[in-house]
Amino acid sequence: MRATIEKIAETLLEAEKSKNAVQPITKQYENLDVSDAYHIQLEVLKRKLSEGRTVIGKKVGLTSVAMQKMLGVDEPDYGHLLDDMKVANGGKVKAADLLSPKIEAEIGFVLGEDLQGPNVTFLDVLMATKHVMPTLEIIDSRIADWKIGLIDTVADNGSSAMVVVGEQMTDINGIDLRSVGMTFYKNDEMIATGSGAAALGHPAHAIAWLANKLHEFGITLKAGELILPGALSAAIAVEKGDTVSAQFGPVGSVSVTFE
Numbered sequence: 001m002r003a004t005i006e007k008i009a010e011t012l013l014e015a016e017k018s019k020n021a022v023q024p025i026t027k028q029y030e031n032l033d034v035s036d037a038y039h040i041q042l043e044v045l046k047r048k049l050s051e052g053r054t055v056i057g058k059k060v061g062l063t064s065v066a067m068q069k070m071l072g073v074d075e076p077d078y079g080h081l082l083d084d085m086k087v088a089n090g091g092k093v094k095a096a097d098l099l100s101p102k103i104e105a106e107i108g109f110v111l112g113e114d115l116q117g118p119n120v121t122f123l124d125v126l127m128a129t130k131h132v133m134p135t136l137e138i139i140d141s142r143i144a145d146w147k148i149g150l151i152d153t154v155a156d157n158g159s160s161a162m163v164v165v166g167e168q169m170t171d172i173n174g175i176d177l178r179s180v181g182m183t184f185y186k187n188d189e190m191i192a193t194g195s196g197a198a199a200l201g202h203p204a205h206a207i208a209w210l211a212n213k214l215h216e217f218g219i220t221l222k223a224g225e226l227i228l229p230g231a232l233s234a235a236i237a238v239e240k241g242d243t244v245s246a247q248f249g250p251v252g253s254v255s256v257t258f259e
Contacts, residue, residue, distance in 0.1 A: 004029060005036065009043035012142050012156055021099050021144035025152050037154035038217060044157065045080050056226055057081040058214075059137060060206045061158040063230025064198040073150040076200070078210050079158025081226060087138075087164040087256060095240040095258045098140045098161055103238050103256075104231035105184050105246035107177060107196055107203050108135035108165065111223050115207070117215025125204040125211070126172065134166035134254040136246060137228055139235060163228065168252030175250060178202045182232040183247045194232030203229035
């Protein structure tokens, strides 16, 4: 199995570099399970870290019913955020650097303390949170035409590509993140709305799930890391020329343009 994991990792890395998507991993390797998929993701990560990249955080995906229905899965997944994936608020992204991008609006958490499973709770997350920030996650699939199941997206780093981070840092004391509203715009047209409750009922539940899931692989959420707890609406497709923004009420706003 180790040889298979390394082979698939190499295939995904080459797809990302060449911008040539590959057929679903689950069509090529029928006996893979979700644990195998996470080990493929970690092998890709190991190779990227060996090139000098660093981990700046994690992302939870598929926490909303909308996204689970879109991709035909019934549980969350996670991926890693690396330093070269970060985009400044109002920044520009070259659409040609991506294969088939979509974008999501999320309330990003920055941790002030480590979180280590297996018994992390919703309250543990709230107590460990330094502040929250408005974010946009650009997702992309190295699997052709987004024909993915859970195993495919897990192996492919949770289909993550970039994260756009707003400047505003908001203390969560006194804010009920479940009811924080999100308004999503593409080219000044409102295309979706949502609230913090879309991410497993409360974004902190998603982060608790992540901390406990990562324990299975000996990974701890670290103080200072940016954690994305999942989209507050379905992802939207983007292309060259699009500007996307999201407003999160008291948490602030964030935008990005594709060129």
